[in-house]
Amino acid sequence: MEPANSIREQLTQFIEKNSMTLSRFSEVSGINTGTISRILHGNRPISVSQLIAISSGMGVAADHFFADYVEECFAYSVSMRRIRPFILRSAELNRLDCIEQILYRLLDDLDYATELYEMAEQLFERDQRSAAALLYKSVSEVEKYQHSERLAMCQYRLFLIGQGENLEENLKAAILFEPYVDRLDEGYQLEAFKDLIHVFGSVNKWSEVKDIADKMLQLAKIQYDSINIVDRRNQECKQTVRPLYFYILYAWLIQSTVFEEQGDYTEALELVGLYASGKSWVREDDEESRRVLNQFEEWALANKYLYQMLSGDQKVVKEYANYITQYPEEIFLALRYIIQAANKFNWNIDDILERFSDYITLRTYKTEFGQYNSSIMDQNYAKLLGELALYYLNHNRDIAINRILEGLNFSIQKNNDLNFIKYVIVFLEKCFSSEKSVDKEKLKLLINELQRINT
Known part of the structure; x- marks a missing residue:
């Protein structure tokens, strides 16, 4: 293939316009004079480092010639020696358009899949996720009929890259990835199970969470037991992202959470004993x-x-409250559960609400697994406001209506109003079925607000 001429033409015009000799341009660009001459005559391809030097010598942006350089990558012969550094540099400068053009040229050629996958992994480690996603998608497309471990890994990376603040989009990505998880190398399967659990749990898909936790527990136990079998001691063990015992303990923790969500606290308590027994x-x-x-x-x-x-x-409420004071990052979520229990069993927890009044605000915290997803925290904050409203209503406090309105408006702003409606319904039922004095005008305001969001 003939070399692309646009870069050479523009360089020639620049030298002529500025009345420069090749020696002078060599000085400003740092490229050897003989090399410049051979480039201009089309006798040799331009490397990425030379392209950047030419741009610097001409006083233009580093990516000025990137669109033209796509052709250069395929001139003379298809050369991964030029393509690889060009893709990596395009990722650095966020020129995803150039990466897409390169990948389009390489589409359907299995010969390049290995190198493209290795580049994708490099970009993923550098946290250049958008560029990495393009390469993973390209490799997946090329290998879609191969049923390979590498295809599964591409899908896993795409799933991770696709995780954000939108819980529904996260769920779609999880559903697309889930069929590939069993094809992953055993070293990654357990971590993938954990990642899927987080997504399905965030949208209350507890049946799916239970199934995945069961698979995690079974696989982790098998692997952990196998490392002590005599005839396998000398074999190389698969390296997992976290220690194998972590996944066993974590599976029990998740199973207990599922029982908690189902209201089966007896079963949940039995599992607590299991993940407390690690030592x-x-x-x-x-x-x-x-x-x-x-x-x-x-x-x-x-x-x-x-x-x-x-x-x-009820006697453990104050013990629980005292315990969580050691962990300020957990108070916000713990408080929601304390109010929930108070509503369920008609307890008075005014002293606890006063004690933790500074924590009745929307907060974001980091955990061992990273920062809490803000959408999940939004849900918990809305639930906290809903439970507070019911608590104040049960105890005949005028502030109840303000809390339910605050929660409803917050949920509407966060596009989460359907999840909050149940609190509003319970609130209205309690209002109209009791003889407690509630501001009728504020109730009317609440009903009008409900009518507005349903139109």
Whole structure:
């Protein structure tokens, strides 16, 4: 293929317009004079580093010639020695259009799949996720009929890249990826299960969460047990993202959460004992294992208080409240559950509400698994306002109507109003079925607001 001439033509015009010699342009660009001459005559291809140097010498942006350079990548012969650095540099400068053009030229050629996948992994590690996604999609398209482990890994990476603040979009990405999870290398399967659990749990798909947690537990136990079988000791074990014992403990934690969501606190409490027991059977004894086991012990103690409280044991409420003061990042969510239990069993928790009044605000926290998804925190904040409204109504407080309106308006702003409607319905039922004095004008305002969002 003949070399692309646009870059050479513009360089020639620049040298002539500025009355420059090749020696002078060599000085300003840092490219050898002989090399410039051979480039201008089309006797050799232009490397990416030379392209950047030419742009610098001409005083234009580093990506000025990138669109033209796509042709250069395929001139003389298809050369990954030029294509690879060009893709990586295009990713750095966010020239996704150039990457797309390169990939279009390489489409359907299995010979390049390995190199494209390796570049995608490099970009993923650099957190250049948009560029990486283009390469993963290209490799997936080329290998869509191969049923390969690499295809599964591409789909896993695309699933991770697709995760954001929109819970419904996250769910769509999870549904697309889920059929590939069993094809992943065992070293990645467990982490993929964890990632899927987070997504399905965020949209209350608890049946799916239970199924995945069961698979995680089974696979993690098999792998953990296998590393101590005598005839396998000398075999290389698959390296997982986290230690194998973590996934066993985490699966039990998730199973208990599922029972919690189903209101079966007896079963949830039994599982608490399992993920609190790690120190009795985990064989590893290093700084990381001690940190992980201590974390699960803390979660177990907190959840033991929680499940006892949600089962109706009022005496643990203050113990739970005292416990969570050690972990300020957990107070916001814990408070929601305390109010929920108070409403269920008609407890007075005025002292706790006063004690934690500074935490009755929308907050964002980081956890071991990263920062809480803001959409999930929005949901929890709306639930907190709904439970507060019901609590104040049950105790004949005028502030009840303000809280339910605040929660409804917040949910409307966050496009989450359908999930909050149940609180409004319960609130209205309680208002009209009781003899408690409630501001009729504010109730009318609430009903009008409901009518507005349904039109």
